[in-house]
Amino acid sequence: MKALLCFVSLLFCIGSVGYGCWFVTHRQYPILPLEETVSDCSWETQSVDAFNNKQLYPLLDRLCERTFFTYWKVNYWRDCEIWEEEDQECSVEPGSGGGCQICPCDNDEIPVTWQCEDNGSNTQLQMDELITNLPHKGNNETNEGFWKNGNNQDLEELWILYDNSEEYINLQLNPERNTGYGGPHAGKIWRAIYMENCFEGQLKDQCLEERAFYRLVSGIHGSTATQVAERYEIVSQPQKLTGDNFGADRWEFKPNLDFFVYSIGKWPDRATNIYFTWSVLLRAFHKSHTFLESYDFNTGNETDDTTTKQLISKVLSEGECPTAGFSEKSMFSGGKYKSVLKKEFKAKFRNVSRIMDCVACQNCRIHGKLSMLGIATALKVLLDQDEVHLQRNEAIALVNTLYKFSESIRVIELMRERVQEIFLTRFAISALVCVIVHFLLFFLLSNRSRSKTKKQ
Numbered sequence: 001m002k003a004l005l006c007f008v009s010l011l012f013c014i015g016s017v018g019y020g021c022w023f024v025t026h027r028q029y030p031i032l033p034l035e036e037t038v039s040d041c042s043w044e045t046q047s048v049d050a051f052n053n054k055q056l057y058p059l060l061d062r063l064c065e066r067t068f069f070t071y072w073k074v075n076y077w078r079d080c081e082i083w084e085e086e087d088q089e090c091s092v093e094p095g096s097g098g099g100c101q102i103c104p105c106d107n108d109e110i111p112v113t114w115q116c117e118d119n120g121s122n123t124q125l126q127m128d129e130l131i132t133n134l135p136h137k138g139n140n141e142t143n144e145g146f147w148k149n150g151n152n153q154d155l156e157e158l159w160i161l162y163d164n165s166e167e168y169i170n171l172q173l174n175p176e177r178n179t180g181y182g183g184p185h186a187g188k189i190w191r192a193i194y195m196e197n198c199f200e201g202q203l204k205d206q207c208l209e210e211r212a213f214y215r216l217v218s219g220i221h222g223s224t225a226t227q228v229a230e231r232y233e234i235v236s237q238p239q240k241l242t243g244d245n246f247g248a249d250r251w252e253f254k255p256n257l258d259f260f261v262y263s264i265g266k267w268p269d270r271a272t273n274i275y276f277t278w279s280v281l282l283r284a285f286h287k288s289h290t291f292l293e294s295y296d297f298n299t300g301n302e303t304d305d306t307t308t309k310q311l312i313s314k315v316l317s318e319g320e321c322p323t324a325g326f327s328e329k330s331m332f333s334g335g336k337y338k339s340v341l342k343k344e345f346k347a348k349f350r351n352v353s354r355i356m357d358c359v360a361c362q363n364c365r366i367h368g369k370l371s372m373l374g375i376a377t378a379l380k381v382l383l384d385q386d387e388v389h390l391q392r393n394e395a396i397a398l399v400n401t402l403y404k405f406s407e408s409i410r411v412i413e414l415m416r417e418r419v420q421e422i423f424l425t426r427f428a429i430s431a432l433v434c435v436i437v438h439f440l441l442f443f444l445l446s447n448r449s450r451s452k453t454k455k456q
Helices: 002-028 043-065 112-118 142-150 154-158 181-199 210-231 256-265 270-288 289-294 301-316 336-358 362-383 392-455
Strands: 073-074 167-172 233-238 252-256
Touching: 043 270, 043 301, 073 256, 073 362, 073 392, 154 392, 181 210, 181 336, 181 392, 210 256, 210 270, 210 336, 210 362, 210 392, 256 270, 256 392, 270 301, 270 362, 270 392, 336 362, 362 392
Parallel strands: none
Antiparallel strands: 073 167, 233 252
């Protein structure tokens, strides 16, 4: 009888500590629930996780390692036009966990065919003109004053201001990561984006277009924080020594679960907005299927280019989520107000793109500009084009931004698994303590019972 009571008590103890460990762990490390529904998309995060993490992400990971999607052209030296320059440095020294510096490309790294195009010997436009800007009108006489002229009616058609791209960046050598950039200056950037450029009123009372703008901006914010949390502390990094000789050929990082919880876990709307933005990007990617299937991915490396085309075809055929997702057909669908709202939508998006030039961290700036160009390209494809046409830099930005958000969704699942590991570890230790305590109690009670029996 005593043995039975002790066994029942043991089970109760293990069950109690199990629930206690679960409650404390998930309260300390809140992560987006699996069954959370993403509004404006009719998706549950669980179905997205299953599709993205097992099917889409592995394909995009292989695709973005290809030469064509490794090099991206960007102007990261453009002056901030909104505020006066501020002397703001990263708060963490390079090598310990951050560093704002980036590793620019040498000229001999860039595909020769691209250099020919950039020099005007193998292109009709003779410049890196973006589809997110005005359609080409047969000349290249657009001056800097035009882009600053807010009264020009043509400016209202732009999704993002013209970026006079000057330098190529190797995205594999310059991943989005913790640089130590933060504090008041970074807070000022995000306040300007949210407070000065989002629509007024409560989110629940806004129309689809107004909600979509906020959710795209919030998605960029959430994805950035997720990438920083996953690549928080540098373990090893690829270091170019001489010529084509490298040290470690891969970045290695340690994640920071506490930072993720502080930035994302406690704010489930930021996490769901990552899913929303991913849905918009995926929809634009598949709408561009005719263009992408016929595009000449030419870097001069025939083997690599063939692999790129094969992976593009594979992503287009296997990388479409089978459930309902974002639909652009209901946005700006008619009426005078819709036309005015679309212009305001574009104007606010242009403002956000300008704010990216005020980011003091070089690494943060290029990834902010990459995300802005990728999403601007997606919006242009979805809302302004019946027949899709992309310039090289846009195709690179669209695919890399989709990959970035796909990776962020994968990281959310990894963080959820890490929380589960913490819970299991705590539960195992607590259960072991319960077993040991009950064993000792049972042993003492048994000895006492034997002692009484002997005395009698």
